[in-house]
Amino acid sequence: MFEIDGSQKSGSGTILRLAIALAAITSQPLHIYNIRQNRPGPGLKPQHLNATLAAAKICNAELEGAVLNSREIWFRPREILGGDIEVEIGTAGSIPMLLMTVLPICAFAKQAVRLRVTGGTDVPHSPTITYLQRVLLPTIKKMGFEVEIMVHRYGYYPKGNGEVTMTTKPQKQLRPIDLGCFGKLESIKGVSICTFLDGRNVSERQAKAAYNYLFEKGYAARIQIVNDRSNPLQKGSSITLWAETTTGAILGADSIGELKKSSEAIGRDVSGKLLKELSAMPAVDIHMADMLIPYMALAEGKSTILTRDLSDHLETNIWLSEKMLKPKFCVHRTNGLYRIEKGD
Numbered sequence: 001m002f003e004i005d006g007s008q009k010s011g012s013g014t015i016l017r018l019a020i021a022l023a024a025i026t027s028q029p030l031h032i033y034n035i036r037q038n039r040p041g042p043g044l045k046p047q048h049l050n051a052t053l054a055a056a057k058i059c060n061a062e063l064e065g066a067v068l069n070s071r072e073i074w075f076r077p078r079e080i081l082g083g084d085i086e087v088e089i090g091t092a093g094s095i096p097m098l099l100m101t102v103l104p105i106c107a108f109a110k111q112a113v114r115l116r117v118t119g120g121t122d123v124p125h126s127p128t129i130t131y132l133q134r135v136l137l138p139t140i141k142k143m144g145f146e147v148e149i150m151v152h153r154y155g156y157y158p159k160g161n162g163e164v165t166m167t168t169k170p171q172k173q174l175r176p177i178d179l180g181c182f183g184k185l186e187s188i189k190g191v192s193i194c195t196f197l198d199g200r201n202v203s204e205r206q207a208k209a210a211y212n213y214l215f216e217k218g219y220a221a222r223i224q225i226v227n228d229r230s231n232p233l234q235k236g237s238s239i240t241l242w243a244e245t246t247t248g249a250i251l252g253a254d255s256i257g258e259l260k261k262s263s264e265a266i267g268r269d270v271s272g273k274l275l276k277e278l279s280a281m282p283a284v285d286i287h288m289a290d291m292l293i294p295y296m297a298l299a300e301g302k303s304t305i306l307t308r309d310l311s312d313h314l315e316t317n318i319w320l321s322e323k324m325l326k327p328k329f330c331v332h333r334t335n336g337l338y339r340i341e342k343g344d
Helices: 013-026 046-059 095-106 129-141 202-216 263-280 286-298 312-325
Strands: 002-005 030-033 062-064 072-076 083-088 113-119 147-153 162-168 185-195 222-228 236-245 250-256 303-307 329-334 337-342
Touching: 002 013, 002 312, 013 030, 013 046, 013 072, 013 095, 013 286, 013 312, 046 062, 046 072, 046 083, 046 095, 046 113, 095 113, 095 129, 095 147, 095 162, 095 286, 129 147, 129 185, 129 236, 129 250, 129 286, 185 202, 185 263, 202 222, 202 236, 202 263, 236 263, 250 263, 250 286, 286 303, 286 312, 286 329, 286 337, 312 329
Parallel strands: 002 030, 083 113, 185 222
Antiparallel strands: 030 072, 062 072, 113 162, 147 162, 185 236, 236 250, 303 337, 329 337
16 A cells, blocks of 8 residues: 655645556555645645545545545545546636546546546636646647547636536557757747636737737747637636747646736736746746656656756655656756656
């Protein structure tokens, strides 16, 4: 049985999410305690609980302690079957974070997985659903894992009510990935979305501010404007940008609309985030770096990524992947960047 102390390293929900996924894939029982010990309001919040329950459904696991605010659970996975699954987070809890929990498990399912989730698609402290669609999924497709995400309704804080369907094809073995070189910039693209805020031209204002900020720095961007009306219960907005390079790298950044923060400020914010990546010239952005670690650990052969920062989440995912799967990661500082390699 894996014994994992959730207070180690970042002490955040990322330990729970990754531990659950790796336990399911290896068919090993898991006992995790001190869940989210280093976060305000420790224990399982709705999105963490529902991610755990969704993972349990996919691999037919037995669960103990899986209730709201619990700081300790026992997870005993069986066969990863897949099939059709529905999850209701019930709040604006992050759909992207739930999907990232179960995605590695779905790669090893016996059959295709069709997961329908309600909650928040574009909420604070989480990547946007567009980031997953445009940055994460094309990147893991390079490893042979094909995933599709369809948005039925966008959902924002505080009511949520977004709805998404994720469909995955089983993949018996992941291919290694080589994202160790930036190459040359080919294009910058983006999607600016607002829901029931078209009367205030929110999508257009976010996009224009982002475009202008990038243009002033010498970059051209094509940003799609989406005036959405899918969710009458909760207005909101987001903008996601991504840069594509000649080596196949995709660097992303996003920003969520906020009360008392102008659409122009949101647009400048997301452009500033992307410019940090472009000026450093890594091959994966700081968020994609930690997301890729479990896939690198599970793939046969040598994988390499190049990122600009060694974040808490990145260090945590390397530590936990080594602890549970026994691969060896090497981290090298080179020209101000971090090269992360997983050996053969």
